[in-house]
Amino acid sequence: MGFFAFFSVNAQNAELKGTVSDASGPVAFTNVYLDATTLGTSSQEDGTYLISNIPPGRYKLKVTMLGYRDFSKTISIEANAQLKIPIRLTPSSEQLEETVVTGTLKAVSRSESPVPVEVYSPTFLKKNPTASIFEALQNVNGVRPQINCNVCNTGDIHINGLEGPYTLVLIDGMPIVSGLGTVYGLSGIPNSLIEQIEIVKGPASSLYGSEAVGGLINIITKNTLEAPDFAADAFLTGWGEYNLDIGAKIDVSKKTDLLLGINYFNFDEVIDNNSDNFTDLTLQDRISVFQKWNFQRKDNRIFSLAGRFFYEDRWGGELQWTPEFRGGDEIYGESIYTRRWEVLGKYQLPVKEKLVLSFSYNDHAQNSVYGDIAYIADQRIGFTQLTWDKKAGNHDLLLGSALRYNFYDDNTAATELADEVTIPSLFVQDEIALAKKHSLLLGMRYDYDSRHGNIFTPRTAYRFKISDSDILRLNAGTGFRVVNLFTEEHAALTGARDVIIAETLEPERSINLNLNYLKKIYGDNGTFANIDASVFYTNFSNAILPDYDTNPNQIIYDNLDGTSVSQGVSANIDIVFPSGFKFLVGATFQDVRQTENGISSRQILTESYTGTWNFGYNFRNLKLSVDYTGNLYGPMRLPTLGENDPRSPYSPVWSIQNIQFTYKGLDNFEFYGGIKNLLDWTPNRGNPFIIARSDDPFDRNVVFDNRGNVVPTVDNPNALTFDPSYVYGPNQGIRGFFGLRYRLN
Template sequence: MLRNKLLLTLCLIFAGIGAYAQTGSLTGRVLNTEGEPMEWTSVQIPKLGIGVSTDKKGEYVVPNIPFGTWEVEVMYLGYNTQKTKLTIGSAKVIKNFTLESSSENLEEVVITGTLKEVRKSESPVPVTIISSKIFQRNVTSNVLDALYQVNGINPQINCNMCNTSDIGINGMQGPYTMILIDGMPIVSSLSSVYGMSGIPNSIINRVEIVKGAASSLYGSEAIGGVINIITKDAQNASRFFLDYNASTWGELTGNTGFSANMNDNISTIFNVDGYYYNTPKDLDKDGFMDKTLQQRLSFFNKWNFKQKYNKTASISVRYYNEDRHGGELGWDPAHRGFVEYNEYDNDRNSGGYNGDYVLPNGYSIYNEKYAKGFRVPRFLNESDRSEWKKEVSAVHSDAAFAEDMKYQESIYTSRLEIVGRWQLPIKENVTLQASYNQHDQNSAYGTELFMAHQKTAFGQAFWDRQFGAHTLLAGASYRYVWFKDNTIASNNGTKPFETFLPGVFIQDLWKMSAKTSLLLGYRFDYDQTESANGNHQNAVHSPRVAFKYAPDSQNAFRASLGTGYRVVNIFSEDHRALSGQYEATFGENLNPEKSISGTLDYEGRVATEDIGLTYSLGAYYTHFFNKIYPKRDDRNRTLVYYNVDGDEYARYIGASVDIALNFNFPLRLTAGVSYNQAELFEYERDDEGNKVGDKIEASDFEFSPRWMGVYSAAYDFTPRFTVDLTGEWKGPMLLPTQGTMETFDAEGKVTGSMTDPRPERSPRFMKMNLQLTYRVGNVEIYGEVKNIFNYIPKNLLVNVDDPFNDRAGVYGGLQFDTEYNYTAQQGRTGYAGIRYRF
């Protein structure tokens, strides 16, 4: 009997050992909330004392795990540890993890809101961080196109002929956004319209965005907000990288670069980026190209230096060259530079004679060397055409004529940027920064030639130190802007626009407690501007206060109040004035624009074993003083610039919501919605801008939609295969239309009228893009369809048979113009590309 019990006990023991000996493996991938693989992340089962680290793709395999239910810990410094109970009951169990950065540990560092490095969670100023990885979720050739994915950011197309764009924040137009590269204000004024498309995504480490006035730190132009494009450091870049793609429209984009460590302290990165598109398309059959033809090339080189006391230095150089043109199909490039013949009489000694200068608008300076000859007007009959040519030849026997010249807008751009930063190799935190840029532009808008040259130099020094709960920062800066063109901005090239802008600033970041912090800032600038509009000197005071309250690590409230200003600057910002569609004049000596702006922001987080949710709510109010605006007279084709005065003002008010969802399976969702009300409150005025009543009237600003939003979804079918869905939508926005225009006969008598058929407000629309990415080792192969639903705006142009307004100028009616736009005309487009990093 005892023997049988002993045998039974031994059998049960061996059976248990056999059961326990059954093992399986746990495998999967670890990503951060932005979908980036996390290398060297620890995946452990503490009770069993086993664990592994992820590889560079974020993948891991934990082998030989006994069957059973175990608690798995996933840990990485600076991220919240994730603990999950998993049952191992088969040979292979797959589990992917998404880690959120922790506000209690090391996390993302931002500099844009306070000018010094602080953890994002501790900054009283809300800063939106856009990782370079996000740009790869949608095929774009430059940062301007990529920023369509950011809620509250409105890249606006200024011209449906040349496709130039700028970036607005919170409903404001592009000129009120300060764009920085590595903290330096070198993309502004002229280059904000033509230079942004030349910044390739491949050189960008991240983009930091501050919404709201920031002039207390950054001075002029930071009224609507700041976009700081931070380039990659050489020591952190791939040794070799490339990214090439092609589209079904015939676009070719290529990017190649490398980085190298010269020694332990010196490293460099070099990048070449190019874009080529030369396939005219006219899907709406209006006789004009839907997308501007472009050829651009950009070179970038950056050097990083390590110094004593862990201080760093860097210098970067970028050169950008572009040739773009769009317009009527069949344009002959040889006709570029032919202008209108503006002879008022045949007396060479009279003020009305300007035929010998062959210059637009009758001006006699600055364009003379660029004009090649005369465009032959589109006469109603051949006899009038022949008679006109005889009259011109009588004055200019060797006159060159452009027969049947097509309307085109052609822009040659050349740009040089130099940026340097040096932290002094001493124990104190002293930083010196300097930048220089030179922007040259040669443009032809039909027969109007726009030649512009701009130089901007900037220097800044600041010191910061912590005193207990206070972190003080103080500094001084100097900015010099020189600009010359052939418009009223510089009196046709005779009076260059110059701004001398010295400034000092101070800031105190006071950590009042573990939950609250207060930022107090003040800046003083002395604006000395000399221009054709008149000289002025202004002392500008820019205070700011920001407050943050975080009751716990999952919630944060922020509030800020600040002022903004912008020196008088209208050049390059109004396509109507530049292209000759309207004659621009100053109605008065313009004063700098000023504003006061307040923002409220709440950010919250919810994290469980199954889901991670981040959400933010924001609201803002901006009140403009001295707002500069053009009074447009469609009949006389004039733009007269004024400051709002007295009880007149401009107002921007709005709110936004952003959410990001991450699941314990590889799905990531984001969405954002913004509401903005941008209005001008002014007295009733006549066509010349004169006040005709005491009633204040409210009107919407053009190109500012009340509602707009973005969305995205990403899913990893396998660690190698990812699908990204991205998109944007916009509500109606006010657009510039001509209303009802009278028509005349040859004697100037009214014969009737014509009404602009284009709607005053744009329709609602949505665009969606789908991208597939497959990874093999260091290679990524991707394909995308953009604008899946093939949304194309309609009725953008009027009077397409008379683009030079030969007949409309005499007989009245609708004028040809290219300013009516609300989204790109490019329809559904397929892309295929490859990336490689080593």
């Protein structure tokens, strides 16, 4: 680490060495230093550390590491001494004591946050390596990556059963992703540069505005003290997927440093295991370049500037498709060119009070064709925010003002004129320390949208710290979302169904309640357990949901004249044993449905329950670890094409399971490999086909009556049209993978 440099002194050769470990074995990359000096280092892959050239004296040896209690020991060192001190770390409140910022826009320990925040580290992501964070979230309880199209494989993130447009994605707290870019915001940031991923389930519009209705995902990148000098991670799979992550820390000058990250992914194999003449997995070629500049300023004031460029070329379709057929009606293909760049930063004003200016801007250009239907869109979003953080007595205040600029234009008939709007906002938050164990958070946000007028979103949160090991939280809040359909619904773009907008769409509003209980248990033998359980309820008014059922050839949008409710229970259990065995198990049971005109129906593509697990064991003597990860999804209602559609209207119970072996026997290197989708599950099981009319994607042989309804014929006895929207899981079967990681500190 840059801060802890080896310090050379004449005629003094004392050194201090040892191994840092916990109950499971060696602990790498801990901070080992002599307090109040510049002498320090980081533990290596095998847990060993060495501090050389120490002058004689009395020191306090300190070791810090996220997720562990700080280690401190007073030692005396004589000239030319060679001390060996083994260090045994004890897990702290594990997930409890991590520092989080997403819930309140302030850096607080997780146990002190009145808003429940789930935290996932790069170590979690490594247990099932994927080419993007989007895919990695499949092992997070209550969070599901949803693929929205069998052909182009674009998708979004569902939280507690709510559709992707209800999820806001941020990088370092800045809402740089929305609409067109949700899936792209979760691709292309190397794991080596990620400090942690914070997830808030439930409305957060009082702090973050529109889109943060169902929840949000905040990707927090490392600062330069914690990032490695260089890191590389490369893997390939049996399907021919290649992924490369590179991260580096560069000292530009004495007061300026840079984090550089590059991600490249390629898949160019045409595979059709379900024999429908369509690609099972979209071919992709993408690159992402990320930079984060940090500037040292007087009094440790904040100044950082980051940017990212993303480009992707992806296509899927009939096996005979080549780029010459792009946009034509001879061979069906879906081809998407995406170019996206983002800039974000934070600057603390040079005044006595803590005033922080944050800003972000993104430009998303998409040139895509779905068969012979072109969709060419541009979206630009600018965001700036000024916050004032102030403590007064037992009040911890946060006041802020934000300005958001949205520009959207496409070539569809629904957007005759570009949609351009500027939304100013004011918000205030007060966290009140009522007593030693009780705190209350009150918040309010005001937004003005020229299309919809004044929008108020209040929220409150109560935290009761029953003991150091027991925390109870009650959160209540509201959310709102302003909708642009054509940035959110893939099925609205393919041309497979006509889009009908029944009325002028008003903003969606929601009211949310969440009761959360957090329990940590320390066993006398070193066992640690963490239990996190929640009950949640969200009620939507003016909900805008796609209606696939009224007419199988249409998608009808209007404000729901009734109620839409998401409710359920969720729990995670995390246990670490001294033997080296650890597991994380989670489950969510939910009911997401709409009621209109007295008729209640389950939301389409929403599972009734889900389970996730991660079992790991560390063979210390072999320097080998094994991770078994998986998920389980209960039945969900699927978008069929009417009563005669032979495809099942509900999905079966299905599961994706993986196993990985990681070897850490060489300094700075990790070798890993395993098998993904051990059960070889794909959604075509039990179905005659997945893509309707895949042999006639332009509906040339479909007969319609004068009302537009499909007429059954000998060639089309079930009265179907081409439709790739029947999708609820990945089409990739069992496959092996192998990878290599290298890290230099």
